[in-house]
Amino acid sequence: MRGYQARDFQASPVTGDPLLSLDRPGVIPALLLSQLVVLLPLLFYLPSWISFTVCAVLMWRLLAARQVLPLPPRWLLVLLTLAAATAVFLYFGTISGREAGVSLVAIMFSLKLLEARHYRDALLIISVSFFVMVTGFLFNQSWLMGAYLLAAVFVILACLVVVNSLRGLTGLKSMMQMSGTVLLLAIPLMMVLFVFFPRLPGPLWRLPTGQSAGSGISDQIAPGDIASLHLSDEVAFRVSFDDGAPPGNGQYWRGLVMTDFDGLAWRPGRDEAVISAPPVVAGEGLVNYEVTLEPHRQRWLFLLEKPLTGPPAARRYGDLTWQTLRPVREKLKYRASSINSLVTDPAISPGELERNLALPGSGNDRARNWARDLRSRHDNDQELVEEILSTINREEFYYTLQPPVLEEDIIDSFWFGSRRGFCEHYASALAFLVRAAGIPARLVAGYQGGEYNPYGDYWIFRQSDAHAWTEVYLAGKGWRRVDPTAAIAPFRVEQDLLTDQNRRDHWLDDMIGGQDLLELPEGVWQKLRLSLDTIDAYWDRWVLSFDNETQNGLLRALGFEQPDLRLLIWLMCGGFLLVLGVAGIGLFRRRPEGDAIARSYRVFCRKLAKSGFEKQLAEGPADFVRRVIAERPELAGRIVPVNRLYIRLRYQTEAARPEDIRRLREQVRQLNL
Amino acid sequence: MSVIKATNKLVTVQNQQLAQLIEAIGKVVLGKEAQTRLAIACLLARGHLLIEDLPGMGKTTLAQVIARVFGLEFQRVQFTSDLLPADILGSNIFERSQGKFVFHPGPIYAQLVLADEVNRATPKTQSALLEAMEEHQVTIEGETRPLPTPFFVIATQNPAHQIGTYPLPESQLDRFLLRVELGYPQQEFEKTLLKGSDRRDLLEDIEPVMSRRELLALQGQVKKVTVSDTLVEYVMDMVQKTRDSAHFVHGLSPRGAIALIRAAKAWALLHDRSFVVPEDVQQVFEAVSLHRLQSAGHSQTSSQEQIRSLLETTRVPD
Structure with missing residues (x-):
């Protein structure tokens, strides 16, 4: 000091x-x-x-x-x-x-x-x-x-x-x-x-939520809701798979299922039955994974499509979604598994059938007629759905983030008018048309796509990955996913959207003033983003989610059988005093420790002490070395130059030059007796 | 001495010349090499030397031989209880032929003065000598006369307990840079001494090894010997220990500490080094401090032991 x-x-x-x-x-x-x-x-x-x-x-x-x-x-x-x-x-x-x-x-x-x-x-x-x-x-x-x-x-x-x-x-x-x-x-x-420091179970203080609701998918979907989400880069959740991601890049993550349509927005059914019986499982393809969900202040959890098991603290519903008992206000980590070959009971209750066929009392008459016309041409439900999809693909349907404002009958004005929309437009229209044709259908909201972070070996799902698709009930086969957005002809997907990712890669170049100045390899921005996200994930894992359970686990690992508050306080005070004590001793001992020259010399003396020559308290450096040489003359060549340098630095020059001090340290370090 | 070598050499005593000095003195004063070195160091540091021992131990001979090897003018004053200050310093005596008072310098006007048995004279006479030693000049009847250079006083004194002595007070002992004891010669040397020729005859044969100019140059070099902070800290530790010790009435004064460093510098120069190391301090410590430290009611031998244990317990800095 x-x-x-x-x-x-x-x-x-x-x-x-x-x-x-x-x-x-x-x-x-x-x-x-x-x-x-x-x-x-x-x-x-x-x-x-x-x-x-x-x-x-x-x-x-x-x-x-x-x-x-x-x-x-x-x-x-x-x-x-x-x-x-x-x-x-x-x-x-x-x-x-x-x-x-x-x-x-x-x-x-x-x-x-x-x-x-x-x-x-x-x-x-x-x-x-x-x-x-x-x-x-x-x-x-x-x-x-x-x-x-x-x-x-x-x-x-x-x-x-x-x-x-x-x-x-x-x-x-x-x-x-x-x-x-x-x-x-x-x-x-x-x-x-x-x-x-003792952690309380749950947050230390409960804050009123204030105006800022959690972002993410809300419990109703109207045209434009997901499109606005798409502009956000905020992380929705992260997933790490136990044995790597499932093959194929179409990861559909189910959040909630919506059955009620009022002509404008879709909402979840009010009384979905809770089911406890496990679904029928056949074949292979089990995927285990852990999800870290950002707080979204809602109750639903996101699981990979065809979920088999979810977190025990959450409730499973008949539509294969999971919900927690209380809204998620803090980061939530849960384990779940899905299986590719999940087969559910194809039976459907009359109440459910009715709800999944229900349409608003009036409105969208053109769409209803169009669907009825379709029905008359196709007996087979599956063919009918495929016909709608091929219509989307064939006709001038565009995928855009800036759809025009829709008139009162939104299905009509979308399907026959603008033909420009985002996923929720298509999902909503498909579900409406299918229902109008007498086939049960519902909307599923969740996330699709995601981005793999190779640095942290996990997947990131952002709000921009939010997606909505349709599920159609086929008699004898059960619910089947139908994603109408995927049916849009690729060349009618707005260029903006396709190049979105590319633009992000290049904006840095633009800012710096052109590629001539700085040739950034492809994807630098993305790498940077992924690296930052990795830090974020570690921060979550080691700092934010260090709650009382982690703490207790740590204490048990340290050998404390029953960690309680009293033990924590003792440990905390003890640790505090220990650190202070160590620091105090360090400060106290520092004074006699002296400078770099003295430190090097002490190392020198220690090396000689190992060879059996202990320097006496009042022995001068020259006398000491003379004594050593008298007994072991063969050491003279090695220790005399070092000792001479030390004496010169210590006693001859008032201000020893730094390079000389370094030389001494180096010589002492290399001294081998 | 080969372990320590100065890199930026001053014009120091060449090893050869030092060997010659020691050898020449050793021919006459047998087996007293350590004391000889201390005496030379004392001369180089421009201090004065106090030799304390029983009569007949070769005190006078040592002084004489030093005068010879350095080629210095030599005067000897035998102190007795009736010796007056004027007998040392000189006095104005009326010269009838010239009709005026003429100054007749006393024996102190020499380059090397041997004050034999200084503790047999009265305090008044003692202080006249010691004042001249300190001031390097003599003032008689308002007239100041400088003493020659170099000016080196070797005083001898009998151990304090001998009858008929006026022990030097501490304040005056302080004027002597070093104090040495000669002690009985070792057996082999005593045999040579008894068999050999008279010491006084041998003295005649000694030729000066060093000129007066060389000596003055060397005295000037002592001042240039460097003393590092670390060494000063070591000296301060040592001095503090004398002050803390219950064995002594008082510890070393700051003047004593200065004397210690001065003597150590001369010792370093004598050993061909341009800087002082702790070993130098250790070598001169007893000679510097023993006469300055008054034992608190114990005999002197135990003071000596005390000083040695003090040396052994003072930590040499790393």
Whole structure:
């Protein structure tokens, strides 16, 4: 700890001491900086007027430090505080809850700067910075936020160094060095706390959900719903297969099945029977996998088509979907299996039959007629469905993300009018037409496609992979998947959509200014994205999902039979003290340890000690080596030059050159006795 | 001495020249090489030497031979209880032929002064000598006269318990850079001594090995010997131990510490090195500190032991 002399830093809060006033160079900017790094991530999540107020206050303080503006008098401060609290209350209708609470804290925190006049206030601001910083995790728990806040701790510590330095900001390097050292020293403590801090089952606090609903597939599908999802790159879930992905690239992941159509939107049936009897299984093709589902605040889970078993905590429905008992508000990990050759009981109950044939009372008459006409030409259900698909393929049907606005009878105006749409248009139209022809049909919403991450060996399904398709009931065969979107002729799929992926690969080139400057190999962007996603997955696995169960498992692995809260607290305190003790001993022993020359010499002495020559306490280096040589003259050639260099570095030159010190270390290292 | 070699050499005592010095002195003073080296180091460091031992151990002979090998003017003053300051320093005597007072310099005006049995004189006379030693000049009746260079005093004293002595006070002992004891000669040397010719005759045959200029140059070199921070820390540790020890009335003063470093520098130079190593300090430590440290009511031998154990327990820095 050389260099941390007390002369530079004084910790006693002597408010009257002019040395500790806030007028020292760099102190006010340091406080501003510490507030700014803390508030910056929050500004993305809070209403803009909060951000504006916070920035205005920080600016005010900066101008006051430059003596452009005076600091506000006490009465004005009180008024401002009350006004801010009122404004928050009026805006949110409450002052508790995530958004309102954090908004209030952010404003109050920045206002504190306006009344900071003393050293004490500065310390308070720095300490509160550490607290307010954590609120960032209330909004975002990704590793990016973690990395940002770690950097923020570094900055705040550096500001603390400035606040406590008698001469204020003197050098960026020394300030950052100290801050970095402190941060590094704190990491073992952080690890101990992370591993042993008691975890509550479930989240520590329950937050009202606020306005932001979980993104993803919702419980109704109307034209345009999935198209809007397609624009989002957000991850829906990740899958790792036990024995590699099943062959074929058409992974259909079932989320929920919709049977009720009101002429505009599809909704799930209200009372799907829960079935407990396992479906009939035949043949091979079992796939086991683990899904990590991002919180979507819904109850349904996603399983690969033809699911066999799902997570035990979820309920299985007759339409082969699984639902949890409570909405998924945190990341959820579950195991499931699917089997390619799943055969379900082809029987269908009269109630189910009726529900899957139901059409709205009126509307879409042209489509109904068209379907009836089709029915008259085809007796076979399967042929009828195939005829519809070939119509889609043959006629001028386009697949586009920007379908035109549909008229009142949306099936009619899509099927006979625009003929442009996204998957839900096609699935919806197909289901309607098939039902109109008297064949049971339903809509399935889920994900299809996915992207393989070779770095982490898992599949990523994003919101852009959201998909809807149709299932048709064929008598004697049961439900069959029919994906009308796949029937569209490839040349009528809008170029935009096909080139979407390609464009993503090249936008980086465009930004840099053309391929001449930087020849990026194909797919660099994709690789980068996958690498980042891998970090994300590891962050999930090792940090976010380290809950009380993982913790207990770890403790059991360490040999504790029955981990309980008391044990955790003991371990935590013990670990804490252990780390402090080790650090303390390290600091304590550091002083006699001395510099690099001494360290090298100690290694030298240790090597000689192994050969049986222990250096006496009061023995000078030359005497020592002389004694060794007297007994083992053959060593002279090896040890005398090293010893001579050591003596020269230690006693001859006042300031030994770094290369000489390195040479000594190298010679000692290579010394072989 | 081959283990340590300075890389940027000063004009140091050549090993050969050193060997010659030791050899020449050794012809006369038998078997006292360690004391001889210390005496030479003391001379190089511009200090003064105190030889303490029983009468007849060869103190005077050592002083004389040193004067011979360095080719220095030599004066000997036998201190007695009736010796007056003027007998040493000289005095103004009325010269009738010239009709005025003329200064008659005393025996102190020599390059090497042997003050024999210095503790037999009264404190007044002792202090006159010691003042001249310190100041390198003599002031009589308002007139200041510089002493010659080099100026080297070798004082001898009988052990304090002998009858009829005025022991030197600590403050004056401090003026001597080093103190050595001669001790009885070893058997073989004593045999040679008894069989051989008179020492005084041998002295006549000794030729100077080094000129006065060479000696002055060497004295100038001592100042240039470097002392590293590590060594200073080592010396400070050692000095602190004398201060902490219950065995001594007081520890070494800062002047004592300076003396230690000075002597160590001369010792280093004597051993052909331009920097001081802990071994140098260890070699001169006893000679520097024994007369400066007053034992707290114990006999002197135990002081010596104490100093040796102190040397053994002071850690040499890595």
